[in-house]
Amino acid sequence: MADEAIDFRIPLGDWTETAEDWIQDVFDTPLGLLADLMRMLFDIITDGLASVLPVEVPEWSPLILALLLGLGLGFAAKSWRLGLGTALVLGLILGGLHLPPWYIVAVVFAAIAWLAKSWKLALGTLVGMTLIFGVGLWEEAMDTLALVAVATLISIVIGVPLGIAAAYSRTFSAGLRPVLDFLQTMPPMVYLIPAIAFFSVGVVPGMVATILFSMAPSARLTELGIRGVNHEVVEVGEAFGASTSRILRQIQLPLAVPTIMVGINQVIMLGLSMVVIAGMVGAGALGGEVVRALSGNDLALGVEAGICVVVLAMFLDRITAHSGRAKT
Amino acid sequence: MLKRWLLHQREYEVLSESDHAAAPAVSVQNVYKAFGRRPKQIVKRLKEGATRQELTSQGTAAVIDASFDVNPGEIFVVMGLSGSGKSTLIRTLNGLQPPTDGVVKIMGQDITAANKTELRRLRREHLAMVFQHFALFPHRTVLDNAAYGLEIQGVDRAERRRRAGDILSKVGLEGWADHYPDALSGGMQQRVGLARALAADTDIMLMDEAFSALDPLIRREMQGQLLHLQEELGKTIVFITHDLNEAMYLGDRIAVMKDGEIAQIGTPADILSKPADDYVASFIADVDRTRVLTAESVMVPPAALSEEEQVRARTTTVKAGMTLQELVPVAIRSDGAVAVEGDGRDGEPVQMGYVKLANLLEAMAPPETGTHPTVPEPETSTVKPAGEDA
Known part of the structure; x- marks a missing residue:
């Protein structure tokens, strides 16, 4: 048959599997360390810094650290708003989301919303958090927040430097762009397969899949932000004899912050949409509830868990969309 | 090695030059700047006598x-x-x-x-x-x-x-x-x-x-x-x-x-x-022109005035650096002419020349009355190569 001549199959999938085996063999230790790191960050946010320290310290002690860091930053930036906001956020993260009663956490969320935007947002936050507790999904919602926080942090740590490198080198930018396209448009569930292979089931593969899917905007918008800085202002740095790294630190990055914040906002939003999918690999949290509702055809649970995700998404979107624009 | 040594020598010379009080602060020597795919090539063509217009397809000779x-x-x-x-x-x-x-x-x-x-x-x-x-x-x-x-x-x-x-x-x-x-x-x-x-x-x-x-x-x-x-x-x-x-x-x-x-x-x-x-x-x-030209640049030598005119003019003296803007009201109030004095070597004023009202009027008109009083499009006027002026 004529068809047989042009009938062929590219074993792309097999190749990928071979590559996966190879990566697993060669990078066994680094991957293990990465998994340990992510699990530790997750534990800090859910159960507090005190729970992961090898020595016994009071549960409230991380709050002092948070307060000191907040004060330091607020003093350095001459902004009480920034200082107080940082202290509150760090207090929650280092103190552990699960330790205080729900209403205290909800009030702190509301306070952060107030600092970041307005009293109206604070009120809305309070109502939303009460709703989450009211439907009995508080613990799951806090786990979801912790998942998103860790995934966002790692996405930024990887994405922002990539974006800076891309802003400086056209070649690197041209090479990076298809990789980011790939990461962002691959159907997200596909990430779960290698994630399970490398990290087995649980929170870690969920976070890895989330990071892969949500990282792109932080790199893209960092590049865009730096390239968008007024050329003449950068020229000032050059004309006065500043070094490249100094121009980056003192001129380009500060002026790119609003754009970078848009990127971080998008990372968070993509991350939230991904943690639900991550529920399929045992990441638990709200995603786990959604998966449970889906398999049990339980509309009531599905709607409740879904609404909680929406509340978290709106809260995180509003506070991050505004903190970048806030002036001193 | 030799090249390196020569470079050092040159640096040394350059440094000792800069100690000279009269050395220029900025010295620009035969500078070319071209934009395009092959700027060096453009400069080479320019040196061979090509004009800027001839090279537009290759880039810009800025x-x-x-x-x-x-x-x-x-x-x-x-x-x-x-x-x-x-x-x-x-x-x-x-x-x-x-x-x-x-x-x-x-x-x-x-x-x-x-x-x-x-x-x-x-x-x-x-x-x-x-x-x-x-x-x-x-x-x-x-x-x-x-x-x-x-x-x-x-x-x-x-x-x-x-x-x-x-x-x-x-x-x-x-x-x-x-x-x-x-x-x-x-x-x-x-x-x-x-x-x-x-x-x-x-x-x-x-x-x-x-x-x-x-x-x-x-x-x-x-x-x-x-x-x-x-x-x-x-x-x-x-x-x-x-x-x-x-x-x-x-x-x-x-x-x-x-x-x-x-x-x-x-x-x-x-x-x-x-x-x-x-x-x-x-x-x-x-x-x-009144903001630019000074008494010194429009004055005439003493010989252009009669003895008597000079005596009368010396009743009003102005500094050599005075602009026409400042000079005109002084000159109008004078007796037809003013004396110009500059600073001598020991700071003493020195008689340099005279400005008559006629000189003032003459200086305010542009040279070559035929020139059009607006700036033409750059393409329409032809310019000689700048080499001899630079």
């Missing part, structure tokens, strides 16, 4: 064979219409746009041969710059903007804030130190830009159309302030402008650029009275 020296303490103005290459030329002076060919020496040191570290050091120590659109840092206060150059030089915080504060009050911005630039008007923003360059305390200041974005009244005021500061601080200034009146008012010497080439270099009076070609002549047609 600066063609520019040569001049700027003396310490001088205000050297480069003037030309947009697209004449003046902004590119000033950027070759601090290496923001390295020249494709030719040599630029700053305080005797060849910046075209300097490596990156060297170049940064030269910029920090010798070259400050004021930008057309101010280019202030929006995230820094006025004081921190003004202190930027000192910060890059590694001056400690208290010291640089003190020095920047001093300069801010010099440019009339005391009380604004803690504001952010967006709270300031355009004129005030450029004062910050000027303060930033002055505070860096470099020998040379490059000013790229520094006052062009300001409205006329503020511009006039800033020009006056610049001259005032220049008198006090004695900087070497390279000033770029498209405004001939500004060039004439500020410049000790002026280089007129056209299509990437320098058409004429001279003092304002030189350019007004002896334009090198039609292009320069048409350019100066609408300049305010």
Whole structure:
């Protein structure tokens, strides 16, 4: 048959599997360390810094650290708003989301919303958090927040430097762009397969899949932000004899912050949409509830868990969309 | 090895040259700057005699064979219409746009041969710059903007804030130190830009159309302030402008650029009275001559007046440097002529010549009455190669 001549199959999938085996063999230790790191960050946010320290310290002690860091930053930036906001956020993260009663956490969320935007947002936050507790999904919602926080942090740590490198080198930018396209448009569930292979089931593969899917905007918008800085202002740095790294630190990055914040906002939003999918690999949290509702055809649970995700998404979107624009 | 040794020798010579008091602060020798895929090739063609128009398919020849020296303490103005290459030329002076060919020496040191570290050091120590659109840092206060150059030089915080504060009050911005630039008007923003360059305390200041974005009244005021500061601080200034009146008012010497080439270099009076070609002549047609010409440039020798006229004229004496603007009201009130005196060697006034009312009227009319009083399109006028003037 004529068809047989042009009938062929590219074993792309097999190749990928071979590559996966190879990566697993060669990078066994680094991957293990990465998994340990992510699990530790997750534990800090859910159960507090005190729970992961090898020595016994009071549960409230991380709050002092948070307060000191907040004060330091607020003093350095001459902004009480920034200082107080940082202290509150760090207090929650280092103190552990699960330790205080729900209403205290909800009030702190509301306070952060107030600092970041307005009293109206604070009120809305309070109502939303009460709703989450009211439907009995508080613990799951806090786990979801912790998942998103860790995934966002790692996405930024990887994405922002990539974006800076891309802003400086056209070649690197041209090479990076298809990789980011790939990461962002691959159907997200596909990430779960290698994630399970490398990290087995649980929170870690969920976070890895989330990071892969949500990282792109932080790199893209960092590049865009730096390239968008007024050329003449950068020229000032050059004309006065500043070094490249100094121009980056003192001129380009500060002026790119609003754009970078848009990127971080998008990372968070993509991350939230991904943690639900991550529920399929045992990441638990709200995603786990959604998966449970889906398999049990339980509309009531599905709607409740879904609404909680929406509340978290709106809260995180509003506070991050505004903190970048806030002036001193 | 030998080459290395020769290079060392050259550096040594260059350094000892810079110790000379008379050495130029900025020396530009046969500088070319071309943009395009193969800039070197464009320069080669230009040297073989090709014109800028012939090479447009290969790229842009922005600066063609520019040569001049700027003396310490001088205000050297480069003037030309947009697209004449003046902004590119000033950027070759601090290496923001390295020249494709030719040599630029700053305080005797060849910046075209300097490596990156060297170049940064030269910029920090010798070259400050004021930008057309101010280019202030929006995230820094006025004081921190003004202190930027000192910060890059590694001056400690208290010291640089003190020095920047001093300069801010010099440019009339005391009380604004803690504001952010967006709270300031355009004129005030450029004062910050000027303060930033002055505070860096470099020998040379490059000013790229520094006052062009300001409205006329503020511009006039800033020009006056610049001259005032220049008198006090004695900087070497390279000033770029498209405004001939500004060039004439500020410049000790002026280089007129056209299509990437320098058409004429001279003092304002030189350019007004002896334009090198039609292009320069048409350019100066609408300049305010009373602001530029001085008593010295319009006076006639004593022999042109009778003995009796001279005696009468000596009842009113004026300084040689007085502009016609100031001179006219004095001359009108005089008896038909005034005596011009200058400073002699020991500071004693010396009789130099006389200005009659007729001389004044004559000087205010443009030379060659045939020239059209507007600036023509650059393409329509033909210009001789700038080589002999440069």
